[in-house]
Amino acid sequence: xxxxxxxxxxxxxxxxxxxxxxxxxxxxxxxxxxxxxxxxxxxxxxxxxxxxxxxxxxxxxxxxxxxxxxxxxxxxxxxxxxxxxxxxxxxxxxxxxxxxxxxxxxxxxxxxxxxxxxxxxxxxxxxxxxxxxxxxxxxxxxxxxxxxxxxxxxxxxxxxxxxxxxxxxxxxxxxxxxxxxxxxxxxxxxxxxxxxxxxxxxxxxxxxxxxxxxxxxxxxxxxxxxxxxxxxxxxxxxxxxxxxxxxxxxxxxxxxxxxxxxxxxxxxxxxxxxxxxxxxxxxxxxxxxxxx
Amino acid sequence: xxxxxxxxxxxxxxxxxxxxxxxxxxxxxxxxxxxxxxxxxxxxxxxxxxxxxxxxxxxxxxxxxxxxxxxxxxxxxxxxxxxxxxxxxxxxxxxxxxxxxxxxxxxxxxxxxxxxxxxxxxxxxxxxxxxxxxxxxxxxxxxxxxxxxxxxxxxxxxxxxxxxxxxxxxxxxxxxxxxxxxxxxxxxxxxxxxxxxxxxxxxxxxxxxxxxxxxxxxxxxxxxxxxxxxxxxxxxxxxxxxxxxxxxxxxxxxxxxxxxxxxxxxxxxxxxxxxxxxxxxxxxxxxxxxxxxxxxxxxxxxxxxxxxxxxxxxxxxxxxxxxxxxxxxxxxxxxxxxxxxxxxxxxxxxxxxxxxxxxxxxxxxxxxxxxxxxxxxxxxxxxxxxxxxxxxxxxxxxxxxxxxxxxxxxxxxxxxxxxxxxxxxxxxxxxxxxxxxxxxxxxxxxxxxxxxxxxxxxxxxxxxxxxxxxxxxxxxxxxxxxxxxxxxxx
Numbered sequence: 001x002x003x004x005x006x007x008x009x010x011x012x013x014x015x016x017x018x019x020x021x022x023x024x025x026x027x028x029x030x031x032x033x034x035x036x037x038x039x040x041x042x043x044x045x046x047x048x049x050x051x052x053x054x055x056x057x058x059x060x061x062x063x064x065x066x067x068x069x070x071x072x073x074x075x076x077x078x079x080x081x082x083x084x085x086x087x088x089x090x091x092x093x094x095x096x097x098x099x100x101x102x103x104x105x106x107x108x109x110x111x112x113x114x115x116x117x118x119x120x121x122x123x124x125x126x127x128x129x130x131x132x133x134x135x136x137x138x139x140x141x142x143x144x145x146x147x148x149x150x151x152x153x154x155x156x157x158x159x160x161x162x163x164x165x166x167x168x169x170x171x172x173x174x175x176x177x178x179x180x181x182x183x184x185x186x187x188x189x190x191x192x193x194x195x196x197x198x199x200x201x202x203x204x205x206x207x208x209x210x211x212x213x214x215x216x217x218x219x220x221x222x223x224x225x226x227x228x229x230x231x232x233x234x235x236x237x238x239x240x241x242x243x244x245x246x247x248x249x250x251x252x253x254x255x256x257x258x259x260x261x262x263x264x265x266x267x268x269x270x271x272x273x274x275x276x277x278x279x280x281x282x283x284x285x286x287x288x289x290x291x292x
Numbered sequence: 293x294x295x296x297x298x299x300x301x302x303x304x305x306x307x308x309x310x311x312x313x314x315x316x317x318x319x320x321x322x323x324x325x326x327x328x329x330x331x332x333x334x335x336x337x338x339x340x341x342x343x344x345x346x347x348x349x350x351x352x353x354x355x356x357x358x359x360x361x362x363x364x365x366x367x368x369x370x371x372x373x374x375x376x377x378x379x380x381x382x383x384x385x386x387x388x389x390x391x392x393x394x395x396x397x398x399x400x401x402x403x404x405x406x407x408x409x410x411x412x413x414x415x416x417x418x419x420x421x422x423x424x425x426x427x428x429x430x431x432x433x434x435x436x437x438x439x440x441x442x443x444x445x446x447x448x449x450x451x452x453x454x455x456x457x458x459x460x461x462x463x464x465x466x467x468x469x470x471x472x473x474x475x476x477x478x479x480x481x482x483x484x485x486x487x488x489x490x491x492x493x494x495x496x497x498x499x500x501x502x503x504x505x506x507x508x509x510x511x512x513x514x515x516x517x518x519x520x521x522x523x524x525x526x527x528x529x530x531x532x533x534x535x536x537x538x539x540x541x542x543x544x545x546x547x548x549x550x551x552x553x554x555x556x557x558x559x560x561x562x563x564x565x566x567x568x569x570x571x572x573x574x575x576x577x578x579x580x581x582x583x584x585x586x587x588x589x590x591x592x593x594x595x596x597x598x599x600x601x602x603x604x605x606x607x608x609x610x611x612x613x614x615x616x617x618x619x620x621x622x623x624x625x626x627x628x629x630x631x632x633x634x635x636x637x638x639x640x641x642x643x644x645x646x647x648x649x650x651x652x653x654x655x656x657x658x659x660x661x662x663x664x665x666x667x668x669x670x671x672x673x674x675x676x677x678x679x680x681x682x683x684x685x686x687x688x689x690x691x692x693x694x695x696x697x698x699x700x701x702x703x704x705x706x707x708x709x710x711x712x713x714x715x716x717x718x719x720x721x722x723x724x725x726x727x728x729x730x731x732x733x734x735x736x737x738x739x740x741x742x743x744x745x746x747x748x749x750x751x752x753x754x755x756x757x758x759x760x761x762x763x764x765x766x767x768x769x770x771x772x773x774x775x776x777x778x779x780x781x782x
Contacts, residue, residue, distance in 0.1 A: 007700040077695040100765035105702040105782040114694035130704040133666035239738035
């Protein structure tokens, strides 16, 4: 049961503005007790029921860190989260491979939107310089929390991911762009190094590539495939692109069964908000998003 | 016993303004503070004062007395520079000075006896020096800051208070000279006290019992006791490192090797003082003579030597000095590193200092326009964007669930757009060809969606956009001066 922690709040955040509501301390995983003699004596003097509730600040920080590592970062695309066991695992590398129009960039934006809407700072290392800020904002990405890095070579992109993950960002996405990937293929050791950095920092790392390249370094490999776009209207009537279906399959998972798949449905802005009254003067999706 | 001189510029806001606009000296001028109905006079020239305008009057009242009154607002920049000039004058008499702000400077004049026959001569010289920079100052000399300040406030300047004679000097003066708080002043008035000496004669413990700690301090002041020491103005730190080279350097790498060591020393000095480098100024001494001076603005305050070295390398590669280098110096403009309170229960917050250093390194590696926060830009064409400085807001106190994604189809923008050849038959698209891998028969297409931008310009953009499905993907194409594909739905 979560317990109110008004006192802890006042002690820890005494320099900050007090929140309107009491902070609910989440259920924390057990950690090894610290070695401080005074804390040990205090615990011994308490009843067993109270004893388990007493925690030193060091133990609290360790427990919070452990809990954070065990958490998953949901993409809020339900079929994909179910496939991943709840979301992107923190401290692990997930690879998403798919060719043209396979929904990779839509998944990337959904993951960024989920993380930034929860207040996390996120990074997009955009090798092909493909991001449309208007569309990202329409998709729910909080642009203020997004660091956009646009390297020109794969080597620089991997280096940037390594540097930025070491800074403490909780979601780092590397989008390798189009086939063929710019710059030379990076050595597998670089991916292993990235996996270690992600593990050390508790960073959820998503590598979006046109073909699998992370090798043994990734925890999960997803394969995305376009099914068909959906159109509204037929014959000579005005036609509008309504959405796309994408099949995602798990081709590698270190803990769950492989071979499972799910279908993701993406819609265009017009389909999500209703068709424009004057289709002939419709603005492109990005423009419409900005206009709103 | 320490001797202190106090240089005081009466009606400092007015004096600072007249220093900048001396032609107003003979005019009826009032310096006002506040705006609208709250505007009130803080100082006025002699001509205005003769007409009855004094500090505290509202501007409207002043104008009703004197319609032609010239009113000027308080000028912070004028006052700052005037104060700086006053400090510079004080520094010519002694290196130990304290900035009393608002036209007041305390000078430790101990040890200046050999330079001036008497303290009165020193004070007269100081007043003359202040006049020289356009500030009419008064001077008081005493053994404590309080007595020196009160002596400087008196109209018959200079006023010299003999050593140990502070209590006698203060005794005949009105109590208001001690600037007591309003309620304390009212109490003292009710007691029938008018001069400082009368307060000093009361028993200290009785005053403290009735007026509290403030009363005790006031009683000390009335007896000429001021325990506050002079707090000398610290000189601004000069973070500069460099060296003269034994032989001229032509290649970049040997120079960077030596510069690395100098920057390392500089970073350590900055760290000791708790600073980081915001701007690095580099001066290269060239052979046979001449200098090459340049400044490098860092994206965020940092002490990371590798970042600074990379930026120097990029700067020198971009524009070489043009002659062998025989010496160099680096000057760091210091700034406070960014700090933030981290949260226990919210999302992980980033360390601002670590983030700043990483961003500086990324910028040095990739270029300024390739790292930052994506920004939307007003307009109608879809391929517009801007990139700004990355400065994320602090994370929320408590972690909350993410908002559900809208699941929108993303468009992968091609920068620059890919030129294509379009084969059409009776207004229907048949196929698309390009030099890359965007080729094939058109399965379905929708459009045109006209977009116009900049119609007021000589060359406005008018485009017709189409969504096309090929065998190998769904693309967005447009016709401008030719056909282009600018995005792929993905």
